[in-house]
Amino acid sequence: MHNKAVADFLVVENTQLNSTNFLIKLKGEKDLPKLYPGQFVNVDIKGLNDVFLRRPFSIFEVNYTENTLSLIVKILGKGSKKLTEIKKDETCNIVFPLGNRFTIPNKGEKILLIGGGSGVAPMLFLAKVCGLDANSVNLLLGARTKEDHIDATNYSKYGKLNFASEDGSLGEKGFVTQHSVFLNLKLYDRIYACGPDAMMKAIAKEAKAANVFCEVSLENLMACGFGVCLCCIEPTTDGNKTVCKNGPVFNINDLKW
Amino acid sequence: MHNKAVADFLVVENTQLNSTNFLIKLKGEKDLPKLYPGQFVNVDIKGLNDVFLRRPFSIFEVNYTENTLSLIVKILGKGSKKLTEIKKDETCNIVFPLGNRFTIPNKGEKILLIGGGSGVAPMLFLAKVCGLDANSVNLLLGARTKEDHIDATNYSKYGKLNFASEDGSLGEKGFVTQHSVFLNLKLYDRIYACGPDAMMKAIAKEAKAANVFCEVSLENLMACGFGVCLCCIEPTTDGNKTVCKNGPVFNINDLKW
Amino acid sequence: MVDLKVKIADLELKNPVMTASGTSGFAEELMDFYDVSQLGAVLLKGTTLKNRDGNEYPRMAETASGMLNAVGLQNKGIDYFIENIYPRIKDYDTPLIVNVNGSTVEEYIEVTEKVNELDKIPAIELNISCPNVKEGGMAFGVTCPGAEMVTKEVRKAYDKTLIVKLSPNVTDITDIAKAVEGQGADSVSLVNTFLGMAIDAEKRIPLLSTITGGLSGPAIKPIALRMVWQVYNAVKIPVIGIGGIMNATDAIEFMLAGATAIQVGTAIFKDPFAPVKIIEGINDYLKRHNIQRVSDLTGALQL
Amino acid sequence: MVDLKVKIADLELKNPVMTASGTSGFAEELMDFYDVSQLGAVLLKGTTLKNRDGNEYPRMAETASGMLNAVGLQNKGIDYFIENIYPRIKDYDTPLIVNVNGSTVEEYIEVTEKVNELDKIPAIELNISCPNVKEGGMAFGVTCPGAEMVTKEVRKAYDKTLIVKLSPNVTDITDIAKAVEGQGADSVSLVNTFLGMAIDAEKRIPLLSTITGGLSGPAIKPIALRMVWQVYNAVKIPVIGIGGIMNATDAIEFMLAGATAIQVGTAIFKDPFAPVKIIEGINDYLKRHNIQRVSDLTGALQL
């Protein structure tokens, strides 16, 4: 029943990962509930006259022992920028946990996880949670340049790391959909993706053609984040669904793409 | 002509003076113009959703060598509270110098300066600027309790210090208008006062009765601070005048009290 | 102990704090956070006769101290509500009020008739003020004849408490309030959203798919408060105040201006607990000011 | 170089950025900060036939992203203006526009006739939308017959550019805009302030001496922008956009929505340099987007 909360978290870390991405680790006062890849939190951005609503960020890492959760925050506009300026020991108020979650794959399945930009956050979380043999997991991370990539070396124990960059400065040159691990999608039992809309659509198109199970996590403009305002809709075969509550994870077969 | 400015100042000091008052010292980039007792600055309070307009504060001290000006800020509501939380090395945007000024007394005149609460700020500034023999200046500072008084010992070189407190914990017990130096106003050539409205009215009444020159500095709600909005009016014998531009200093004979 | 109970015609509320329609779903979403039985009432999402997909994305734009929405009454229709949602929520221990919408008078009547049959719905709020739909909606709410007509017909079809929700997009809201009072409305709630617009200057496009949308949030509070005060002075039926209420102080201001109860809308998006905190805050205020009954606040502004 | 010039009927402006009436005094106060000749135009403080003391203190209340004012047209009357203020300011190198007010049509006419004689005043703005005075003011601005009547009479008395300033406190602002256009207005400026109210919950009193006042600032921007867009699509005369413009982006949004020029009001209180910064910001935008003439922005919203 009362499975969601609003709470002040303590900022225990704020590390700049690269030119535009920050890792923000938040410690809860009460014990965290179990959190799942795909879920997000809605953050109150304080101290700006022109930011009124909260801002949604995916859960990237959870540590139940420390009672912390981490976000990867990319500077996009005024709210995200302000959030990256938050300091250790300040409080950060979040609404959580929000959204549905990715379907956890079955043992033995071969999976491809694709993250673009700050969309890597839920993908790395998912890789960790899957609990699969690293050999059966391909992680494909895409960004514009090497600079924009987040260091994911720690995640090689959860899957094979592959990189794509538009300028070829890290991994293969081009979009993720041009990467060699993306060439034959029939190799995978499941594909999961999170990233910019255009990327999600390109992936969905290929996954559909290859008839492979594929879940994508969508981003759009939210007012409430928990399903009451109906602002964040995505058209589906079953009508308009909320990205914040019915999503953010959708099976591509349910989308009208 | 262009004798007013809007500028970012650097906070070089923020010292808590007592339970509710803070001394904030601001350093300008450009050379300060000559500033006069009675003038004020209008401060942009950053980082609050519910504070939209600037907040006016009297100039308390000026140091042309350091290029600094200081304010005494008393916590009254949300904006003043936030301002007292400003940190050294942060910037503070002010519009300045605003308002008219106290009439500087002539050599040899006997004067009484009365400051109540944060109204001590312009009084101490005036005491310093007068350049009179300390023997001819009586400074009367009033507050609720000793705790609420600001340490003014440094100012004894500019005049004789007298204190009034409602509970008798510092100086004489009672309001400033009950203080012994206030008993015979005929002793003074000029009386200057700054403080809460009720105090100003009580002083004005006695000064009028004694027929002594008296200037009071008024506080009221301001939107612009430089005379364009006509929100901050005080009725005078010559019609409604703006406290921010025609004031804040008024000769009591011009007021409709 | 202070008495928080208020009455909207025959409808008794535990306290004057309701949630606004379209900002609290069908109460279930709030149940994810806390027990809605604490609330004075819950206004359910605007309901029409048939399924409505609502408007296209984007439906939301943030503005200074507010937001624009262009949801456009997305809902699955009254029958779906009755069959699928009502059974799940009907036993919540707080009055559930259906927000009734239509493109035509007939549609309003049909929805009302169906709601009239629902035991556990003690009141309806007639929405003649939605700025986000092409037909009906606000059109009825901005002229006296329009407002009169639909109120009159719905009144005939409804036995329980009839609240009419007014549009602020009018020259004189007291005219509309008096018109619906004259046709038997038990209460008026105001305001719905203001018609507004937002533009992306860089891309030179509107930020909403519908170009214009409804403005809500603290930005509108001063106007809403003025309207509540005007309407309170113009009608005899209880007034429900809505518009930018974020905290207990805001709620109390609306009551002082004349509201018998208030609705919390956009504030819920920032903090789902806002209505609960507002109840607590009102309680504290009454204690601090030594006021026995919250109803004593209604219209208690000293002029 | 980009071309910032715009035309309001026969009135040529260096750039589209004016200051709004009542927020920039008689231009002299801005001269304390910078040379007003940089500005597109300066709208002078609302002027009436006779001296007006305005309303009692308190006249101002801060609200979320805005403020309420209840100044009530304090001014020394048109004769005082002509004798004492006009000589001091008439040679400022920017169009000075008198904001004409009255309680009766006759008063509007008399003020207009006197202003008509002033060589250095190239235009007037007819204020039929002030919410802060008991008679006249907004009363003329909220009905078509009222707006028509006063516009018609003033038009007869005035040879130069006649701008009519519209009230947002109406059901359909396009009706009023069309009505004044029909009576010969050269341009419409909108919006004036929204009628609002603020209360001190602790003291249970209104925060303004007049109970209600006019709301301005960013809070109203979305509504003002919508109205400008509607009016732009309804009339042929140039539209001047006003309401919560704080920066160049806001100004550009109003132009995209259909404004030929804009006025900066409340923003001046926060930063007297706001109009100057807005001019710079528009200039940068045009360069960045490779747009030659600022006038190309007017109505350039892509739907």
Ligand SMILES: Cc1cc2nc3c(=O)[nH]c(=O)nc-3n(C[C@H](O)[C@H](O)[C@H](O)COP(=O)(O)OP(=O)(O)OC[C@H]3O[C@@H](n4cnc5c(N)ncnc54)[C@H](O)[C@@H]3O)c2cc1C
């Ligand atoms: C479910 C979900 C999970 C997310 N997870 C992450 C994450 O883990 N890390 C991360 O960095 N970001 C994430 N985002 C995106 C993040 O919420 C936005 O970057 C942030 O809200 C932007 O706020 P801002 O104030 O910086 O931008 P603003 O200044 O408000 O806007 C800047 C520009 O970006 C556009 N914009 C803003 N938010 C969105 C959006 N959600 N969709 C489309 N356009 C938008 C605006 O329209 C505007 O043009 C997520 C979004 C969603 C919905």
Ligand SMILES: Cc1cc2nc3c(=O)[nH]c(=O)nc-3n(C[C@H](O)[C@H](O)[C@H](O)COP(=O)(O)OP(=O)(O)OC[C@H]3O[C@@H](n4cnc5c(N)ncnc54)[C@H](O)[C@@H]3O)c2cc1C
């Ligand atoms: C010319 C001038 C000089 C001043 N000099 C000083 C100074 O040197 N030191 C200092 O501490 N303060 C000074 N003040 C007062 C100071 O401006 C206010 O305390 C401050 O603006 C309050 O802001 P706030 O956001 O804290 O209060 P808010 O939260 O906005 O308001 C709190 C309460 O105080 C009332 N209030 C706020 N400001 C005023 C006011 N100016 N007059 C009457 N009631 C008010 C409000 O109506 C409200 O009830 C001066 C004021 C003026 C006009």
Ligand SMILES: Cc1cc2nc3c(=O)[nH]c(=O)nc-3n(C[C@H](O)[C@H](O)[C@H](O)COP(=O)(O)O)c2cc1C
């Ligand atoms: C996203 C959203 C959806 C809304 N949907 C409805 C609705 O379906 N029916 C209705 O009468 N009002 C609807 N409203 C208006 C609110 O109930 C309320 O009148 C308005 O938002 C003003 O209050 P607020 O400022 O507290 O939000 C909606 C408002 C928002 C923000």
Ligand SMILES: Cc1cc2nc3c(=O)[nH]c(=O)nc-3n(C[C@H](O)[C@H](O)[C@H](O)COP(=O)(O)O)c2cc1C
């Ligand atoms: C303090 C104040 C005084 C005003 N006086 C006048 C006036 O005399 N005449 C007039 O037409 N408008 C007057 N206005 C309205 C402004 O010109 C402008 O239309 C309104 O404030 C909206 O713009 P803004 O949000 O940029 O301030 C006044 C506004 C304020 C805030």
Ligand code: FES
């Ligand atoms: S953001 Fe409100 S329903 Fe999704």
Ligand code: FES
């Ligand atoms: S505050 Fe605007 S005139 Fe004084």
